[in-house]
Amino acid sequence: MQVDFYHLTVTPVERALPGIAVKVVDGGGRLLVVSGEERQRRQIDASLWTWQADSFLPHAQAGAGDDAIQPVLIGEGVEPANGARFVALIDGVWREEALGFDRAFHFFDAEKIVDARAAWKALADREGVERRYWKQDENGRWSQAA
Template sequence: MRVDFYHLTRMPLERVLPQIADKVVATGERLLIVSSNEAQQVALDALLWSYAPDSFLPHARIGTGDDAAQPILIAGDVNAANRARNVAIVDGEWRDDALDFDRAFHFFDDDAIRGARAAWKSLADRDGVERRYWKQNDAGRWENVA
C-alpha cells in the first residue's frame, strides 16, 4: 500500500485533484474522494464536471445515484461504495481506514501540516506501507522530497 502526502503550497487542491483523478480514471481504476466538509464536497462535485473546457470526470456524491457504477465517488467518510482501490483524502484529516486501499493520496495545506506530520510518523513503522512526500518547488513542479 502506498500513501502519497501532497503538501499544497503553491497550487490549490482545486487544480491538483482533477489532474490526479484524471490519471487514476485513465488507467481504468476508481477513486474515492473523502471530505467531511459538506461545502467542500459540493464544490468538488461542481469542479469535476467543469475543471477543463473540453472534458469532465464522471463522478457522483455518495447516495445520489448508483454509487457502485461511479468511477469517482465523493463521500464524507472512507466508504468505497464504488469499489475504489484508490482514495484521496482532501480535507487534510488523515484516516487510518485509507490503509485498506492500494493507494492513498493525502492532500493538506499549511493549516493541516501538524496532522500530516503526525500521520507521516505514525505510518513509519507500519509493515507494507510505502510513504512518499510531495512538495511543489519554486517552479510549481511536484518533487518527491521523502
C-alpha cells in the same frame, strides 16, 4: 500499500485533485474522494465538472445515484461504494481506513501540516506501507521530496 502526502502550497486541492483523478480513471481504477466538509465536497464536485473545458470526468456525490457505477465518488466517509481501490483524503485529515486501499492520496495545507507530520511519523513503522512526500514549486509543479 502506498500513501502519497501532497503538501498544498500553491495550488488548492480543487485544482490539484482532478489531474490525479484522471490518471486513476485512465488507468482503469476507481477513486473515492473523502472530505468531512460538505462545502469542500461541493467544490470538488464542481471542479471535476469544470477543470478542463475539453474533457469530462465521470463522478458523483455519494448517495446521489448509483454509487457502484461511479469511477469517482465523493463522500464524507471512507466507504468505497464504487469499489474504489484508490482514496483521496482532501480535507487534511488522515483516516486509518485509508490503509485498506491500494493507494491513498493525503492532501494537506499549512493549516494541517502538524497533523500531516504526525500521520507521516505514525506510518513510518507500518509494515507494507510505502510513504511518499510531494511538494510544489513556486509554479505549482509537483516533485517528490521523500
